[in-house]
Amino acid sequence: MALKREPTPAGAITELFDRLHDLHLDAGEPGVRQIATGIGRGVLSYTTVHNVFRGPKVPKWGHLELIVDQLGGNPEAFHVLWRAARLAELAIPGNQVAAASGPASVLSDDRPQEAVAAAPAAEVPGGRRFGFVLVTNRIPVHAHTTGNGVRSTCSAGLDQVFRDLVLQRQGVWVGWSRRDEEANGFEQTGGPPLMTVALTGREVEWHQEGQCSSTLWPLYHDAIERPEFRRAWRDAYRVVNERYADAVDRVAASGAAVWIHDYQLQLVPALVRERRPDLRIGFFLHIPLPPPELFTQLPGREEVLRGLLGADVVGFQRPRSVQNFVRLCADVLGLPVSDGSVDVGGRTVDVRAYPVSIDVGAIEGLVGQSRTRRRAQQIRAELGNPDVLVAGIDRLDYTKGIEQRLVAYGEILDGMRSVANPPVFVQVATLSRERVARYASLRERVDRLAGHLNGSYGRMGSPAVRYTNSALDFHEVAALYRAADVMVATPFRDGMNLVAKEYVASRLDDRGVLVLSEFAGSAAELPEAILVNPNDTDDLKDAILRAIAMRPAEQSRRMKAMRSRVRAHDSHAWITSVMADLDRAVRPV
Numbered sequence: 001m002a003l004k005r006e007p008t009p010a011g012a013i014t015e016l017f018d019r020l021h022d023l024h025l026d027a028g029e030p031g032v033r034q035i036a037t038g039i040g041r042g043v044l045s046y047t048t049v050h051n052v053f054r055g056p057k058v059p060k061w062g063h064l065e066l067i068v069d070q071l072g073g074n075p076e077a078f079h080v081l082w083r084a085a086r087l088a089e090l091a092i093p094g095n096q097v098a099a100a101s102g103p104a105s106v107l108s109d110d111r112p113q114e115a116v117a118a119a120p121a122a123e124v125p126g127g128r129r130f131g132f133v134l135v136t137n138r139i140p141v142h143a144h145t146t147g148n149g150v151r152s153t154c155s156a157g158l159d160q161v162f163r164d165l166v167l168q169r170q171g172v173w174v175g176w177s178r179r180d181e182e183a184n185g186f187e188q189t190g191g192p193p194l195m196t197v198a199l200t201g202r203e204v205e206w207h208q209e210g211q212c213s214s215t216l217w218p219l220y221h222d223a224i225e226r227p228e229f230r231r232a233w234r235d236a237y238r239v240v241n242e243r244y245a246d247a248v249d250r251v252a253a254s255g256a257a258v259w260i261h262d263y264q265l266q267l268v269p270a271l272v273r274e275r276r277p278d279l280r281i282g283f284f285l286h287i288p289l290p291p292p293e294l295f296t297q298l299p300g301r302e303e304v305l306r307g308l309l310g311a312d313v314v315g316f317q318r319p320r321s322v323q324n325f326v327r328l329c330a331d332v333l334g335l336p337v338s339d340g341s342v343d344v345g346g347r348t349v350d351v352r353a354y355p356v357s358i359d360v361g362a363i364e365g366l367v368g369q370s371r372t373r374r375r376a377q378q379i380r381a382e383l384g385n386p387d388v389l390v391a392g393i394d395r396l397d398y399t400k401g402i403e404q405r406l407v408a409y410g411e412i413l414d415g416m417r418s419v420a421n422p423p424v425f426v427q428v429a430t431l432s433r434e435r436v437a438r439y440a441s442l443r444e445r446v447d448r449l450a451g452h453l454n455g456s457y458g459r460m461g462s463p464a465v466r467y468t469n470s471a472l473d474f475h476e477v478a479a480l481y482r483a484a485d486v487m488v489a490t491p492f493r494d495g496m497n498l499v500a501k502e503y504v505a506s507r508l509d510d511r512g513v514l515v516l517s518e519f520a521g522s523a524a525e526l527p528e529a530i531l532v533n534p535n536d537t538d539d540l541k542d543a544i545l546r547a548i549a550m551r552p553a554e555q556s557r558r559m560k561a562m563r564s565r566v567r568a569h570d571s572h573a574w575i576t577s578v579m580a581d582l583d584r585a586v587r588p589v
């Protein structure tokens with residue numbers, strides 16, 4: 001909307017409201033009223049306000065500062081304008097934000113935090129374009145701590161699968177990376193080209209920790225914890241999704257296949273389609289899509305559904321999520337649907353379940369190595385060579401059921417006070433989303449519980465629970481799989497739970513018992529596990545006790561069946577089925 005001349009105050013206010021409405025900002029907010037009053041009283045020039053929303057060449061940060069000054073540094077007005085500016089694709093470099101003048105009380109709240117300041121956008125060298133683009137929230141180059149306390153960058157599970165896929169397809173991997181992780185990009189270690197999407201500190205807070213971790217994550221996991229709904233987070237989500245779509249637009253060759261992942265990026269398929277109708281677009285959700293009764297609580301639910309429908313192929317972990325999605329498209333958007341497809345104005349969107357899997361061959365190779373065997377023996381020795389080693393490996397997340405599992409285990413130990421060599425429990429609870437309050441309080445509770453169990457049931461040289469928050473190198477994880485007689489994976493709700501599949505794949509000896517929640521996506525493929533309801537402490541106790549007591553022949557029968565199923569449906573089969581459907585998608589002419 002180009003402004004030819006300064007309108008009358010009344011016209012300017014109407015135009016302002018129209019513009020804010022276009023940006024889905026609420027005209028009733030106090031900040032909007034302050035801006036309107038400022039314009040009405042002639043304190044604030046409408047052109048100055050309007051420039052905040054204009055094209056990318058306008059130096060908008062200066063305008064924003066000017067407005068803050070003109071309004072006497074009013075926080076509400078500042079927040080409205082900040083959001084409007086973000087929505088209008090304002091790129092504010094971190095140093096400019098930090099250096100901006102204006103009342104400290106207003107600006108300090110919006111300064112990017114040092115630790116998470118946006119990394120500079122890394123263009124792919126030479127401005128190359130690619131026939132395949134993988135898009136994930138993060139480019140996952142994690143620093144892990146090995147058994148010896150050494151930092152390494154060995155990537156676990158899906159990271160490696162994705163890396164191989166992008167290399168094989170000679171594609172590019174697009175995602176966000178924290179600055180300290182970026183230095184370890186795959187480019188330096190023979191990996192595929194990476195394109196980093198930059199996020200400001202505020203976007204990390206509002207998009208990642210807000211909309212993703214505090215709204216969508218709990219809502220999509222059965223609202224185990226109450227989801228929080230905030231307008232500012234939703235706005236940030238939209239802005240960040242736009243930035244990913246722009247990145248795809250920049251690197252995708254004509255007709256390229258684009259595969260977008262997970263709940264952080266649900267608007268990206270439609271935003272990419274808007275920019276590049278020539279592309280084939282796939283989307284995969286790693287977490288469950290909740291039933292309509294829960295999903296419809298989400299403000300902006302239509303936008304999310306329409307975002308996903310920008311894809312040609314929408315993939316979920318489980319058929320139940322497919323059903324939920326199709327029903328939502330019919331009920332919320334009124335679109336014609338069939339079992340596995342949705343009709344969007346004559347374009348067919350295929351909707352299918354593609355249960356994610358693991359690279360069984362790679363895991364078998366790693367577990368079979370003599371260094372893994374030695375490390376597994378060492379782990380058992382460090383724990384006092386217990387008769388039975390029980391383990392759980394999770395991110396420290398309230399969806400994973402760690403607390404309830406430890407409570408059940410404590411009750412088991414209580415009944416084993418007279419046993420000479422009681423089982424030892426190793427619980428790896430890797431820190432996750434530490435800046436989100438619920439995760440911090442979960443950590444405190446689990447710390448206390450583990451301490452209590454050790455205080456009550458531990459013996460000299462033989463703890464009741466060996467509990468760590470470290471992120472283990474995958475070699476260390478593999479050694480623990482090999483060492484553990486029983487693996488307990490008991491989430492309240494989980495998209496898949498790769499740990500369960502990895503444990504099965506690691507048992508080259510066909511021994512070991514898996515205790516698995518009915519509510520993990522992997523339960524459908526692993527019915528020979530001892531399946532439990534993690535909400536039922538007695539059920540958990542019985543399951544762990546049954547696992548501890550299971551005879552070798554029974555272990556072997558169950559493990560063989562699970563291993564052959566996981567081998568038959570490994571990550572290669574997963575990738576092949578998704579890619580076949582994506583490559584088949586009809587490219588628009």
Ligand SMILES: O=P(O)(O)OC[C@H]1O[C@H](O[C@H]2O[C@H](CO)[C@@H](O)[C@H](O)[C@H]2O)[C@H](O)[C@@H](O)[C@@H]1O
Binds near residue numbers: 286498
């Ligand atoms: O990135 P974080 O916040 O540390 O979280 C780690 C990942 O957790 C989620 O994993 C999901 O995907 C797995 C593989 O498909 C699946 O097995 C699991 O059940 C899901 O929870 C999340 O979806 C990822 O985005 C996170 O990176």
Ligand SMILES: O=c1ccn([C@@H]2O[C@H](COP(=O)(O)OP(=O)(O)O)[C@@H](O)[C@H]2O)c(=O)[nH]1
Binds near residue numbers: 395428
């Ligand atoms: O210290 C750890 C803990 C976990 N993992 C890996 O992290 C992934 C966890 O995936 P899962 O699907 O079980 O749960 P998520 O954390 O994705 O919800 C698996 O590949 C684990 O091997 C790891 O490498 N180091």
